[in-house]
Amino acid sequence: MIRSRSPEVDWIAVDWGTTNLRVWIMGRTGQPVQTLCSKRGMGGLQRHEFEPALLELIGVHLPDDRVTQVICCGMVGARQGWEEVEYIATPCTVPNGNDAKLAATNDPRIKVLILPGLKQTDPADVMRGEETQIAGFLEENHGFNGIICLPGTHTKWVQVDGEKIAGFCTFMTGELFSLLSERSVLRHSISATGWSDENFTVALADALSDPESISAMLFCIRAQSLILDLNPEAARARLSGLLIGMEMAAMGPSLQGQAVAVVGAAGISGVYGAGLEALNLSPVVVNANDVTLHGLCAAHQKIRNSAQ
Amino acid sequence: MIRSRSPEVDWIAVDWGTTNLRVWIMGRTGQPVQTLCSKRGMGGLQRHEFEPALLELIGVHLPDDRVTQVICCGMVGARQGWEEVEYIATPCTVPNGNDAKLAATNDPRIKVLILPGLKQTDPADVMRGEETQIAGFLEENHGFNGIICLPGTHTKWVQVDGEKIAGFCTFMTGELFSLLSERSVLRHSISATGWSDENFTVALADALSDPESISAMLFCIRAQSLILDLNPEAARARLSGLLIGMEMAAMGPSLQGQAVAVVGAAGISGVYGAGLEALNLSPVVVNANDVTLHGLCAAHQKIRNSAQ
Numbered sequence: 001m002i003r004s005r006s007p008e009v010d011w012i013a014v015d016w017g018t019t020n021l022r023v024w025i026m027g028r029t030g031q032p033v034q035t036l037c038s039k040r041g042m043g044g045l046q047r048h049e050f051e052p053a054l055l056e057l058i059g060v061h062l063p064d065d066r067v068t069q070v071i072c073c074g075m076v077g078a079r080q081g082w083e084e085v086e087y088i089a090t091p092c093t094v095p096n097g098n099d100a101k102l103a104a105t106n107d108p109r110i111k112v113l114i115l116p117g118l119k120q121t122d123p124a125d126v127m128r129g130e131e132t133q134i135a136g137f138l139e140e141n142h143g144f145n146g147i148i149c150l151p152g153t154h155t156k157w158v159q160v161d162g163e164k165i166a167g168f169c170t171f172m173t174g175e176l177f178s179l180l181s182e183r184s185v186l187r188h189s190i191s192a193t194g195w196s197d198e199n200f201t202v203a204l205a206d207a208l209s210d211p212e213s214i215s216a217m218l219f220c221i222r223a224q225s226l227i228l229d230l231n232p233e234a235a236r237a238r239l240s241g242l243l244i245g246m247e248m249a250a251m252g253p254s255l256q257g258q259a260v261a262v263v264g265a266a267g268i269s270g271v272y273g274a275g276l277e278a279l280n281l282s283p284v285v286v287n288a289n290d291v292t293l294h295g296l297c298a299a300h301q302k303i304r305n306s307a308q
Numbered sequence: 309m310i311r312s313r314s315p316e317v318d319w320i321a322v323d324w325g326t327t328n329l330r331v332w333i334m335g336r337t338g339q340p341v342q343t344l345c346s347k348r349g350m351g352g353l354q355r356h357e358f359e360p361a362l363l364e365l366i367g368v369h370l371p372d373d374r375v376t377q378v379i380c381c382g383m384v385g386a387r388q389g390w391e392e393v394e395y396i397a398t399p400c401t402v403p404n405g406n407d408a409k410l411a412a413t414n415d416p417r418i419k420v421l422i423l424p425g426l427k428q429t430d431p432a433d434v435m436r437g438e439e440t441q442i443a444g445f446l447e448e449n450h451g452f453n454g455i456i457c458l459p460g461t462h463t464k465w466v467q468v469d470g471e472k473i474a475g476f477c478t479f480m481t482g483e484l485f486s487l488l489s490e491r492s493v494l495r496h497s498i499s500a501t502g503w504s505d506e507n508f509t510v511a512l513a514d515a516l517s518d519p520e521s522i523s524a525m526l527f528c529i530r531a532q533s534l535i536l537d538l539n540p541e542a543a544r545a546r547l548s549g550l551l552i553g554m555e556m557a558a559m560g561p562s563l564q565g566q567a568v569a570v571v572g573a574a575g576i577s578g579v580y581g582a583g584l585e586a587l588n589l590s591p592v593v594v595n596a597n598d599v600t601l602h603g604l605c606a607a608h609q610k611i612r613n614s615a616q
Contacts, residue, residue, distance in 0.1 A: 121536070179487045250524060
C-alpha cells in the first residue's frame with residue numbers, strides 16, 4: 001500500500017491573478033494547513049506552463065493515492081490563461097462551484113477546476129477573481145444589499161441587490177497611481193513610501209470639486225515640488241488624493257442612500273474609507289485577506305454537495 | 309592667418325529638451341544653413357556631458373578664428389541641466405535675450421547662453437522651452453490677445469494679454485496617453501498607429517459630459533476589446549478622445565469668448581483643434597516647427613542690439 005505523504009490534504013484553493021499565484025492547502029478540518037505563493041502569475045506564463053507552475057508549489061503536498069481537487073479563480077481562466085472560461089453575464093448570482101470548468105492536466109494526482117469571471121455588456125466591463133471575493137463576502141454577510149468596493153489595481157464597485165450582482169464598474173485608479181508615481185515625470189517628485197493625511201485630504205477635496213482638472217492638478221504636483229519644495233511624501237499622498245477623489249466624484253451619486261462595504265487589504269481600504277467619508281458615507285471596511293478563500297471554500301462545498 | 313572652415317556661420321540656435329537636442333546653424337543671411345538633431349536630451353546627460361554633446365553636433369561647423377554665440381532654450385536650463393537658469397515669474401513679458409544666462413564652457417570657440425523658463429506660483433506651474441515658442445508666435449502675431457495652446461507631452465495653455473503672459477496651465481494629457489497606451493493593461497487593446505474619427509468624436513463627447521468618470525471609461529476600453537471586439541485602432545482614437553475631452557472639459561469655461569491659437573505639430577494640433585471645435589470654438593492652428601526658431605532668433609536679435 002502506498003502511503004500518502006500528506007494525509008491531511010483535502011483539496012487545494014488557488015487564487016491565480018495576473019502577477020501572483022496564491023495557494024491554500026486545505027486540510028480535512030476545513031482550515032488551510034499551509035499557504036503558499038509565487039510570482040508566477042498568469043501574465044508571465046504560456047498555456048503549457050500553468051500546470052508546471054502549479055505543481056512547483058503544490059507537488060510535494062499532493063497525496064499519491066488519490067486525486068486532489070484544485071479550485072482556481074482569477075485570470076487563470078482568461079483567454080491567455082490555462083483554460084478560457086466564459087464570463088457569466090450580469091445580472092446574475094455569484095458564480096458557484098457548478099460553473100467551474102475543468103482544465104486539461106497531465107498529472108494524474110490533480111483535477112483542476114477554474115471558476116468563471118463576470119461580464120457586463122453596457123457599459124462594457126469584466127472581472128476575473130473579484131466575483132470569488134464577492135462570493136466570500138456574501139457567505140459572511142447573507143442578505144447584504146448595497147455596493148461592495150473592491151480596491152486594487154483595477155478597483156471594482158459592485159451593486160448587489162437581493163443576492164444578485166446587478167452590475168459593476170471598474171476604475172483604473174490603482175494602475176494610474178503606479179504609472180504616474182513610478183513612470184511619469186512625477187516620479188522625480190514622489191517617494192515610494194510615506195504619507196501625509198493633510199495632503200491627501202486637501203487633494204481629495206480638490207478633485208471632488210473639480211474632477212475634470214485632474215490632468216492639470218497632476219502636473220501641479222511636479223511644479224509644487226520644483227518651485228515650492230513640496231516634499232515627496234506629501235506629493236505621494238496628494239497624488240493618491242487626486243485620483244481617489246476623481247473616482248469618488250464619479251461614484252458619489254450612485255452611492256447615496258446605499259450600504260457600502262470596502263473589501264480589501266488594510267492600507268488601500270483605509271484610503272478608500274477616507275474617500276467615502278468625504279462623501280459623508282459610513283462604509284463598513286472588511287479585511288479582504290480571507291474573502292477570496294471563503295469564496296473558494298463556498299465553491300468547493302457546492303461541488304462536493306453536488307457530487308454526493 | 310587661420311581660415312574658418314565655416315565662413316557662413318553667424319550664430320547657433322539650440323532647442324534642448326528632455327529627450328531631444330535640436331540645433332540650427334544660422335547663416336549670415338538670417339536663415340539656417342543646416343539643421344541638426346540628436347537624441348542626447350537633457351534627461352540622459354550629466355552636467356559635464358552637455359558641452360561634449362553639443363560639440364559632437366556643432367564642432368565641425370564652428371569657425372576657429374572667432375567666438376560663435378550659441379543660444380539655447382528648454383530643459384538645458386533646469387536644475388539637472390547644463391546651468392540652472394532661474395524661472396521668471398508670471399505675469400511677465402516673454403523672456404528675451406537679455407534674460408539669458410551664460411553657461412560654463414571649456415571650448416574657446418563658443419559662448420553659450422541659456423534662456424530662462426517661466427514659473428507661476430498659484431496654482432504652481434512651470435515651463436522651459438514653451439516660453440520661446442510663445443515668443444516666436446508673438447513675433448509673427450504682434451498684439452495677439454487670447455489663449456495659446458501648445459500641445460505636447462505636457463500641453464500648455466497660456467493666457468496672453470497686452471503682450472504679457474498673464475498665466476498658464478499645464479495638462480499631462482500627452483504623457484497619460486503614452487503611459488496608458490504603452491504601459492497599462494490597455495496596451496493589449498490599443499494599436500501603436502491608426503485612427504477612427506468616429507470613435508474619437510464619441511469619446512470626446514463622453515468625456516465632456518462626464519469627465520469625472522474617465523478612470524472607469526478607460527477600463528471600459530479594455531472590456532470593449534475583450535467582449536465586444538473593439539478594434540485596436542478605434543481603441544486608440546477612443547483613448548485620445550477621452551483624455552482630450554477631459555482636458556477640454558477643464559479648459560472650456562476659460563476659453564469662451566477668447567481667441568484661441570493652437571501652436572504645434574500637425575497631427576496633435578489637429579486633434580486639439582477637433583477638441584476645441586467640440587466646444588464651439590474656432591481655433592487658429594499654427595505649425596510649430598518654426599516658432600521655436602523664431603523665438604530663438606528674436607532672443608539673438610535682442611542680444612545683438614544690446615551689444616551694439
